Each structure stands twice: as C-alpha cells, then as structure tokens.
Amino acid sequence: MTGHQLAASTSFAEAPATIGGQAGRSTATDENSTSSSRADKEIILSVQNLEVSFKTFGGEVQAIRGVTFDLYKGETLAVVGESGCGKSVTANTIMGLIPQPPGRIRNGQVLFKEKDLTKLSKRALRDIQGVDISMIFQDPMTALNPTLKIGEQLMEGVRTHHKVSKAEARRKAVEMLDLVGISNPEERLGQYPHQFSGGMRQRIVIAIALICEPELLIADEPTTALDVTIQAQILELFAEIQRKTGVAIILITHDLGVVAKIADRIAVMYAGKIIEIGNKREIFYDPQHPYTQGLLNSVPRLDLQEEELQPIDGTPPDLFAPPEGCPFAARCPFAMEVCERVYPASTQLTEQHTVDCWLQDARAKAVFS
Amino acid sequence: MTQSKPVLLSVRNLKRHFDVGKGKTLKAVDGLSFDVYQGETFGLVGESGCGKSTAGRTILGLYNNTDGEVLFEGQDIHQMTDKERKTFLKKMQMVFQDPYASLNPRSTVYEIIAEPMEIHGMYKNKKDLRNRVNELLEDVGLNRDHANRYPHEFSGGQRQRIGIARALALDPDFIIADEPISALDVSVQAQVVKLFQRLQREKGLTYLFIAHDLSMVKYISDRIGVMYLGHLVELTTSDQLYKKPLHPYTEALLSAIPIPDPDIEEARERILLEGELPSPIDPPSGCVFRTRCPYAMGVCAERTPRWLEKDEGHFVACHLHDEEIMQEAGVRAEPAAVR
Numbered sequence: 001m002t003g004h005q006l007a008a009s010t011s012f013a014e015a016p017a018t019i020g021g022q023a024g025r026s027t028a029t030d031e032n033s034t035s036s037s038r039a040d041k042e043i044i045l046s047v048q049n050l051e052v053s054f055k056t057f058g059g060e061v062q063a064i065r066g067v068t069f070d071l072y073k074g075e076t077l078a079v080v081g082e083s084g085c086g087k088s089v090t091a092n093t094i095m096g097l098i099p100q101p102p103g104r105i106r107n108g109q110v111l112f113k114e115k116d117l118t119k120l121s122k123r124a125l126r127d128i129q130g131v132d133i134s135m136i137f138q139d140p141m142t143a144l145n146p147t148l149k150i151g152e153q154l155m156e157g158v159r160t161h162h163k164v165s166k167a168e169a170r171r172k173a174v175e176m177l178d179l180v181g182i183s184n185p186e187e188r189l190g191q192y193p194h195q196f197s198g199g200m201r202q203r204i205v206i207a208i209a210l211i212c213e214p215e216l217l218i219a220d221e222p223t224t225a226l227d228v229t230i231q232a233q234i235l236e237l238f239a240e241i242q243r244k245t246g247v248a249i250i251l252i253t254h255d256l257g258v259v260a261k262i263a264d265r266i267a268v269m270y271a272g273k274i275i276e277i278g279n280k281r282e283i284f285y286d287p288q289h290p291y292t293q294g295l296l297n298s299v300p301r302l303d304l305q306e307e308e309l310q311p312i313d314g315t316p317p318d319l320f321a322p323p324e325g326c327p328f329a330a331r332c333p334f335a336m337e338v339c340e341r342v343y344p345a346s347t348q349l350t351e352q353h354t355v356d357c358w359l360q361d362a363r364a365k366a367v368f369s
Numbered sequence: 370m371t372q373s374k375p376v377l378l379s380v381r382n383l384k385r386h387f388d389v390g391k392g393k394t395l396k397a398v399d400g401l402s403f404d405v406y407q408g409e410t411f412g413l414v415g416e417s418g419c420g421k422s423t424a425g426r427t428i429l430g431l432y433n434n435t436d437g438e439v440l441f442e443g444q445d446i447h448q449m450t451d452k453e454r455k456t457f458l459k460k461m462q463m464v465f466q467d468p469y470a471s472l473n474p475r476s477t478v479y480e481i482i483a484e485p486m487e488i489h490g491m492y493k494n495k496k497d498l499r500n501r502v503n504e505l506l507e508d509v510g511l512n513r514d515h516a517n518r519y520p521h522e523f524s525g526g527q528r529q530r531i532g533i534a535r536a537l538a539l540d541p542d543f544i545i546a547d548e549p550i551s552a553l554d555v556s557v558q559a560q561v562v563k564l565f566q567r568l569q570r571e572k573g574l575t576y577l578f579i580a581h582d583l584s585m586v587k588y589i590s591d592r593i594g595v596m597y598l599g600h601l602v603e604l605t606t607s608d609q610l611y612k613k614p615l616h617p618y619t620e621a622l623l624s625a626i627p628i629p630d631p632d633i634e635e636a637r638e639r640i641l642l643e644g645e646l647p648s649p650i651d652p653p654s655g656c657v658f659r660t661r662c663p664y665a666m667g668v669c670a671e672r673t674p675r676w677l678e679k680d681e682g683h684f685v686a687c688h689l690h691d692e693e694i695m696q697e698a699g700v701r702a703e704p705a706a707v708r
Contacts, residue, residue: 082554197645227416227581229642232625236641254555257584257627260634280631296629298559300588303628305608309588311559315524 044215044248045071045094050108050118052086052093055101059320063089065272067108071216076242076249078259080295081269084316087252090269091218093118094250095135096125112216131161134209138221140201144193150204151189157211176207179244180237199230203237210241220252235262256299260284265352268292271317271327273343278353288355291328326358334359374406377543377575378428383437385420385427395650397423399599400437402676405543410569410576412590412607414583416622418646420599425547425579429463430454441543459489462536466548468528472520478531479516482506485538505534508571510564526557533564537572545577550585562589583626587611592682595619598649598657601676605683615685618658656688664689668698 052064064086071077079087092098094110096117110117112133117125137143145153154173158164164172170189177185180203193201202222209217219238223231239262242249253259259266259280266283268276268291276289287293294312301307314331317323323330329339339358347360358364385398398420405411413421426432428439430446439446446457465471472481482502492498503513509530520528529549536544546565550558562585568574580586586593587607594604595618603616614620624640642661647653653660659669666688674686674694688694 082556199645227646228583228625229416229621230645232627232639232641235627236639255627256555256629257634260629260631261627284629284631295556298556299629300559300584301628301630302584302587302611302623302626303630303633307588309559309563311563312556313560315526315557 041072041075043070044073044112046109046111047071047090047094048109048111050090050093050110051106052089052098052103053106054103061319062322063272063319064093065319065322067269067272067274069267069274069277071248071250073215074242074246074248075264076238076251076262078251078253078263078266079269080253080256080259080266082254082316084319085269086272087269088220091135091220091250091252095133095218096120096122096129097135127161130157130209130214131212132214133216133218134212134214135218135220136202136205136209136222139225140198140205141193141225143205144201146193149190149192150196154189154204154208154211157208161212172211173207176211177204179210179241180204180207181233182207199226199233202226202230202234206234206237206241210245210247213245214247216248216250218250218252221254222251223258224253224255231258238262256296268295271322272319273327273356275328275357276353276355278350278355282350282353286353288349288353288360289328289357290332290334290359294331326356336364374408376404377407377442378405378577379438379440380404380424380428381438381440383424383427383439384435385423385432386435389650393650396599396652397649398427399652401596401599401601402437403594403601403604405575405577408569408573408575409591410578410589412586412593413577413579413596414581414586414593414622415596416581416646418598418649419596420649421579421581421596422547424596425463425545425577428577429461429545430457431463455489459539460541461543461545462539462541464529464532464536464544464546464549467552468525468532469520469552471532472528474520477517477519478506478511478523481520481531482516482534482538485535489539491539501538505537508537508568509534510560524557525553526560529553529561530564533561533568537568540572541574543575543577545579547579548581549578551580551582558585565589583622595622598646598652600657600686601684602658602687603683603685605680609680609683613683615679615683615690616658616687617662617664617689621661621663656686666698668694 047067047069050064050067054061054063067090079090081087093105094117098105105118151173154176155169158169158172173189174185177188182188182200182203196204223234226234235258238249241247251263263280265277265279267274268283268289270291276283276287276292283292287296297310298312300309312331317327317330323340325340325342326344329335332339336358344356344358346354346356348354380401380403383398383401387395387397389395401424413424415421423432427434434447441457441461449457479502482505483498486492486498486501492501502516506513506515511527511530520531523531550561553561565576566589569576578586578589590607592605593607593610594601595616597618603614603619610619611623614623621640621642628634640663644661647660655671656669656674659665662669668688674688675691676684676686677691678684679690
C-alpha cells in the first residue's frame with residue numbers, strides 16, 4: 001500500500017478542502033438521521049482554530065493544535081479520544097481555566113454570545129463561569145468542599161451571581177436537589193459531602209452546576225469514577241435534565257458506550273486536533289478516519305460473540321515535537337508518504353461530517369480503488 | 370468443554386473479614402466457592418466494594434483467610450509452611466492494577482524483572498539471568514534496550530507489560546490479574562488483553578482475571594463469576610452469562626453497560642437499580658441484594674439463598690430460582706414474572 005505515494009508539493013498541500021465534498025455519500029443524507037437539519041439551530045458556542053500550549057521543564061507541550069467546532073443550542077456534543085489528546089484542555093480553555101503561565105493560548109477564539117472568552121478579563125469571565133457556562137469534573141469526591149454543608153455550596157453560586165435573598169436561594173437549592181433526584185432535599189441541605197455516596201455526590205455536583213441555569217454544561221468524564229449501575233443512573237439524569245432545561249452539553253469521555261447512549265454529535269480528537277466530527281450515526285456507522293475506525297474496533301462489545309479485538313499498535317505522538325504531517329500516520333495501516341509530511345485538509349463529507357485524512361483526496365481514492 | 374479439564378484452583382467457602390473497631394467486622398469476602406480449571410480464564414466481576422480484589426489477594430495469600438480453604442493443586446495455601454509457600458509462589462503470581470504504583474521507581478526494569486528470580490536462586494550465572502530477562506522482555510512486546518531504563522520512562526501500557534514480565538519471571542502456572550487494564554487507555558487496553566491471550570496460548574497459563582468492566586471480562590474469560598457484597602451471586606460460561614443471566618443483579622449489571630452502537634443503545638430497555646451498594650459492615654439479612662432487587666420477596670430478608678446449579682455449570686444464588694422456596698412461597702417455581 002505504501003508503494004503508492006502522493007507527491008507532496010506545496011501546491012498540493014494548499015489544495016482546497018472541497019476535494020472530497022462530492023454528493024452521493026450513502027449515509028450522508030440518512031432520512032432518519034435525527035439531527036440532519038442543523039441549519040435552523042442556533043449556534044451558542046463557536047471555537048475557532050484554537051491553539052493552546054504549556055511551558056514545562058522539558059519544553060513546550062502543544063496540547064491543542066488548531067481545534068475548530070460549533071456547538072448548537074440544546075445538543076450534546078461528545079468529545080472522545082485517549083488521554084493526552086487534548087480533550088480536557090479544550091474544555092478547560094472554553095471554561096477559562098487555563099492558568100497562564102504556564103499555559104498559553106497561542107491562537108484562536110472561543111466565541112460565546114459574541115464575546116471572545118479567551119480575551120476577557122478574569123472579572124468579566126467570572127460573570128460567565130458558573131452562570132452561562134458550568135462545568136462538572138470527573139471526581140465527585142474532590143469537587144466538593146468537605147468542610148461546607150452542601151446547602152451552602154449549592155446556594156453560593158446563585159447568591160453571588162443572581163443577588164437573590166437567602167430564602168430564595170434556599171428554595172432554588174431545594175428545587176435543584178429535587179431535579180437531580182435526591183430525596184428529602186430540605187434535610188439534605190444541612191449535611192456534609194462525606195454523608196453522601198459517590199453517585200449522590202455527583203448528583204450534588206450536577207445540581208450546583210445547574211443552579212444558575214446555564215446554557216452550556218461541560219462535563220469532563222462525569223461518570224468515569226462511578227460504578228456502572230450508578231453511571232446508568234447519572235446518564236439517565238443527564239438526558240432528563242436536558243429535556244427539562246434545554247441545556248447544551250459538551251461531554252468529554254473515552255467511553256464509546258456512553259457516547260452511543262447520549263451524544264447527538266461526536267468529535268474525535270487525536271494529538272491535539274479534531275480529526276473527525278459528525279453526528280452519532282455517521283461516526284459509529286460510517287467512520288472515515290482510520291483512527292476512528294481503530295478506536296471502534298478496539299473496544300469489546302457485550303452483545304457480540306466471538307468478536308476479535310483489533311488493537312491500534314503503537315502510542316500517540318509526543319506533543320513536545322508533534323509530527324508535521326498527520327499525527328496518526330505512524331500508527332495508520334493506510335499511511336502514505338504524504339501523510340508524514342503534510343497535515344491533510346478537512347474534507348466535508350456531509351453537512352455535519354468532516355474528516356481530516358489524505359484518503360479522502362481524489363488522487364488517493366483513484367489509487368486505492 | 371472446560372469441565373473436562375483438571376481443577377487447578379479450588380476455593381471453598383472462603384471468608385475474609387476485617388476488624389474495623391468498635392466490635393464491628395467488615396465482611397469483604399463472605400463465603401466464596403468456585404473452581405478454576407487448568408488453562409482457562411476465570412473472570413471475577415463486580416462493582417467497587419464487592420470484594421473481588423480482597424478475594425484475589427486472599428487466594429494468593431497476601432491476606433490471611435478468616436475461614437474456608439484455597440486449594441491449589443489440592444494443597445491448602447493457608448496451611449503451608451514458609452518453605453512450601455515459597456515453592457507455591459513460583460506457581461502463582463499476580464499482576465496489579467496500577468502500573469505506576471506497582472513498580473519500584475528506583476529500580477531499573479532489569480532489576481524489577483530479575484528480582485524474583487534472584488530470590489528463588491534460579492540462575493547461578495549472571496549472563497543466564499540477563500538472557501532470561503531479555504527473553505521475558507521480548508515475550509511481552511518490549512525489547513532488551515528497555516532493560517536499563519527506569520519505570521518513569523515508560524507509558525502506562527508499557528509499564529503494565531513490565532509488570533506482566535515480572536509475573537512471568539518464575540514461569541508460573543497461574544496468574545491473578547487484578548484490574549490489569551483499567552488504568553489504561555482504550556486502544557492500549559486491547560493491546561494488553563491481546564498480550565494476555567497470546568501468553569496464555571504460548572505458555573498454557575491459567576488466569577484469574579479480576580475486573581469491573583464486564584465487556585472486557587466477557588471478551589477474555591471462559592467462565593465468569595459475578596460478585597455482590599462479598600458473595601458470588603452467579604457463575605457460568607461467559608456466553609451463557611450474557612445470553613441467559615439468572616440473577617436479577619447480573620441482569621441489571623448487563624443492562625447498565627452501554628454498548629458502543631447507537632441503534633442498539635437507543636432500543637435497549639434499561640433496568641435501573643435503585644440506590645447504591647449497602648455497607649459490608651452491616652449487610653442486609655438474608656439475600657444481600659434484596660435492598661436493591663426489583664423482585665425482592667418476604668423470604669429474601671429471612672433466608673440466605675442457596676448456591677444452586679440450575680443448568681450444567683450454571684450456578685446462581687437467588688430464591689427466584691429455588692423451586693423449594695418458590696413452592697413454599699406459593700409462587701410458580703419457574704419465575705416467568707422475572708422477564
């Protein structure tokens with residue numbers, strides 16, 4: 001396969017991104033595709049060409065190397081990828097949680113309500129953090145302050161941001177605990193985090209995140225620390241909350257099963273880039289990037305007998321010195337010479353499905369077919 | 370098919386209780402019985418706090434038992450003299466969960482892998498020992514150049530390979546792997562699981578594979594035991610467990626695991642369990658699962674379910690499947706209501 005090679009001339013590298021955008025891709029216009037028409041949907045967050053790096057003793061780690069995506073009102077976008085691919089850094093940048101230094105936003109914008117969040121002052125950002133955009137972290141044990149009653153932790157946000165009376169804040173806190181399925185909310189307000197189990201604490205964290213009625217909720221591996229039966233309860237809760245409040249969710253996870261259950265769209269990240277993005281069905285049933293395909297083939301499925309796992313050999317590249325070309329080239333079974341030299345342009349396959357891969361290039365297609 | 374093979378490890382009514390002060394005991398493992406056949410992979414699954422890791426450690430003798438027996442090749446490992454125990458440990462080794470914490474950061478990979486062989490005085494000659502370490506490194510997909518490096522120079526997957534090489538150093542028959550892949554990334558998990566399978570084929574190893582991820586356990590295991598609050602609730606072949614789960618907990622556990630396929634996932638009916646795991650310090654009377662069981666009956670609080678073989682090799686501890694109990698309770702023996 002590697003015998004076939006594509007010339008990597010400069011002009012080729014700058015070839016327009018429309019090459020693969022021909023009509024007639026089978027799953028592209030699937031009729032039952034639930035989210036086929038996004039045109040009418042309002043964009044609430046737009047991340048443009050974001051680049052973030054961190055200074056370390058060993059040099060500068062290029063954690064995100066040009067991430068672009070839009071988020072629509074009320075949808076769930078899952079960001080998947082392995083550790084170190086940049087998914088948490090993406091989330092933290094949106095939330096304004098990148099410490100600078102050592103972090104540095106080298107390039108790009110995070111547009112939310114016509115404001116570029118990367119340019120806002122800390123003070124201006126504080127009016128958005130926890131109010132319009134909230135975040136839930138992986139570990140419910142450490143996300144809560146062990147010395148404060150959960151009532152105080154719940155009410156702190158509304159009291160600060162919405163300037164409501166204590167009684168009003170309390171009423172709101174009770175309402176939120178009820179929403180996340182905690183019984184006897186009145187009594188529970190007076191209890192401390194250690195009096196709750198892991199699943200209950202994650203419910204409380206979710207209640208705190210939602211109390212100011214944000215438009216966007218970023219959930220970074222929200223169920224990874226929980227047992228599966230508890231995970232099932234929390235995922236059910238996310239779906240219910242979205243139905244009731246219409247909040248948009250960015251879900252960061254490595255669990256493809258969780259994604260299959262609750263995502264509308266999926267962004268697959270690798271080595272600091274989104275290498276493929278599309279709606280759930282496109283990514284699961286018509287993955288175009290060899291990394292996405294590899295990822296789907298490396299997880300065992302409970303419902304299949306005698307399946308054969310196909311691990312992806314090798315490890316992700318070192319982001320101190322990321323490769324010039326496609327970062328997956330070294331592990332890719334279809335890699336061509338051009339892959340190692342030039343990063344592929346994005347190919348728009350359908351309205352929502354975009355992939356960065358040289359295999360989509362008309363010349364590669366001619367060779368492979 | 371595995372049934373015709375000889376039994377290598379036999380666990381009989383194994384108990385491990387911990388004294389937690391104030392006269393209370395935590396019953397981490399409370400009456401575990403199962404056999405592991407030569408050459409098979411036996412999976413032990415359950416959620417955190419169910420006692421699966423304690424079971425693994427008690428089987429290896431890292432913990433003393435409170436009651437019961439662990440028979441390895443017919444000999445009770447908790448009754449061994451120190452000398453017998455040293456010989457036994459050459460046959461049974463363990464791979465730990467955390468590839469970061471289970472390797473000494475001050476030792477080179479060579480020292481880590483050579484240490485067990487030095488303790489057992491297996492090689493008189495330094496050169497033979499070095500050759501053996503190189504051979505082990507190659508067995509687990511690393512190479513001899515790695516021998517002089519330190520653990521921090523390796524990724525999680527590579528460290529787990531070092532841990533596996535160390536476990537293989539004494540050429541054991543039986544390996545207990547306690548959550549060996551749960552700290553690893555998805556694509557690396559598949560690499561390590563493949564490695565376990567290849568080593569089993571090449572060396573005829575028997576595994577006790579302890580994990581909470583039922584999809585991976587089902588993939589690698591021949592038979593699976595499901596634990597809940599210190600008890601085995603069901604035991605059968607991995608295919609049968611998925612096709613025909615008998616215990617309500619197994620059913621709920623299977624239904625809670627999301628399948629990476631949107632069509633299947635959206636069509637699935639989920640059995641949501643209420644609440645969380647009760648404390649093993651003061652477990653529920655009768656059946657320990659009854660507080661979360663959607664089918665709990667009066668008798669479940671009064672009597673501990675018997676460990677019954679419902680089909681050949683398919684064991685379950687649940688009153689719903691106990692005909693005597695169901696007749697007494699005046700319900701039809703075959704629990705049609707369950708489905």
